[in-house]
Amino acid sequence: MTLEAAPPRTQTGTAPAPGKAPTTLGRTPAAETLLVGIFVAVPMLALIAAVPFAWGWGLSWLDVGLAFVFYVASGLGITVxxxxxxxxxxFKAKRPLRIALAVAGSLALQGGVIDWTADHRRHHAFSDKEGDPHSPWLHGENVAGLAKGFWHAHTGWLFTKEVTNQKRYTPDLLEDRDIALVQKLFPAIVVVSLLLPAAIGGLVTMSFWGAFTAFFWAGLVRVSLLHHVTWSINSICHIWGERPFAARDRSANVWWLAVLSFGESWHNLHHADPTCARHGVKKGQVDISAAVIRGFEKLGWASNVRWPTTRRLEKLSKPKVEAAAA
Structure with missing residues (x-):
């Protein structure tokens, strides 16, 4: 059984602008690609150096606490x-929450809110087909093709991507003055994301070394770890895993990424029902992002939450034989 996934909605419940508007607007400028390379490579080098750094110079509980707080804040900013x-x-969010979520997601250093949203809506429009900015299945299905596809889906697409047409995919966000401002302030938010942990570490320890280690762990290492967890949803969760729900692509559930990704790795249900607020819908499937949305709903900050229903899940579920063979 196959079932077409519902098109991604905007906050108002409408699909991105259809029609003959081009999906992309040419290649990313060289200067921007260079900046992307810096913000990918520098945190990654810090992540590689993390173990010998901790062994040789130590890792304080302050560093752990700051890294945890900034990882959770920026990670939930991306997922929720x-x-x-x-x-x-x-779901629908009141204005303060909407702005806070835009700022929190920007702390992850994965691009501005409008850039990120436009790319992801385009991903769903062409998932695992030509036009998908980061499918791992467009280079062949042999070992060499999948290796190349894995690299492309995980990181490579950031250096070869075409600029998504935001007027086509995010007209709602372009018209939202608050979100347009957060997008414009993205460079400043990047600075805050990296230097605020250092400032806190320096003030608490009253030392430059405390500032440096906080910058290293809660700035660089935290950013790189979250980068790779997010990119793993593009790569790992479109190649390996279980597929109990009918989706139009090869999205899959990967249980061991669930906690680090705040529930995003229950990816098969998400692609089968993209607007559902909960991705981990089966017993034992931890979905921290859904729990946070539930909290926002109880506080009155979020409304019209699209929770899964038994009838909808039954409609999306594959027959047992088909699911086992997927």
């Missing part, structure tokens, strides 16, 4: 904010 709210309209 950029993904489930801005991209798919899984």
């Amino acid at each position: 904010g950029f993904h489930r709210y801005f991209t798919h309209g899984s």
Whole structure:
């Protein structure tokens, strides 16, 4: 059984602007690609150096605490904010929450809120087909093709991507003055994301070394770890894993990424029902992002949450034989 996934909605519940508007607007400028390379490579080098750095110079509980707080804040900004709210309209948010989610997601250094949302809506429009900015299945299905596809889906697409036409995919966000301002302030938010942990570490320890280690762990290492967890949803969760739900692509569930990704790795249900606010819908499937959205709903900050229903899940479920063979 196959079932077409619902098109991604905007916050108002409408699909991105259809019609003959081009999906992309040419290649990313060289200067921007260079900046992307810096913000990918520098945190990655810090992540590689993390183990010998901790062994040789130590890792304080302050560093651990700051890294944890900034990882959770920026990670949920991506999963709850950029993904489930801005991209798919899984719920409606009051203005302060909408702005806070846009800022929190920007702390992850994965691009501005409008850039990220436009790319992801285009991903869903062409998932695992030509036009998908980061499918791992467009280079062949042999070992060499999948290796190349894995690299492309995980990181390579950032250096070869075409600029998504935001007027086509994010007209709602372009017209939102608050979100347009957060997008414009993205460079300043990047600075805050990297230097605020250092400032806190320096003030608490009253030392430059405390500032440096906080910058290293809660700035660079935290950013790189979250980068790779997010990119793993593009790569790993479109190649390996279980597929109990009918989707139009090869999205899959990967259980061991669930906690680090705040529930995003229950990816098969998400692609089968993109606007659903909960991705981990089966017993034992931890979905921290859904729990946070539930909290926002109880506080009155979020409304019209699109929770899964038994009838909808039954309709999306594959027959057992088909699911086992997928």
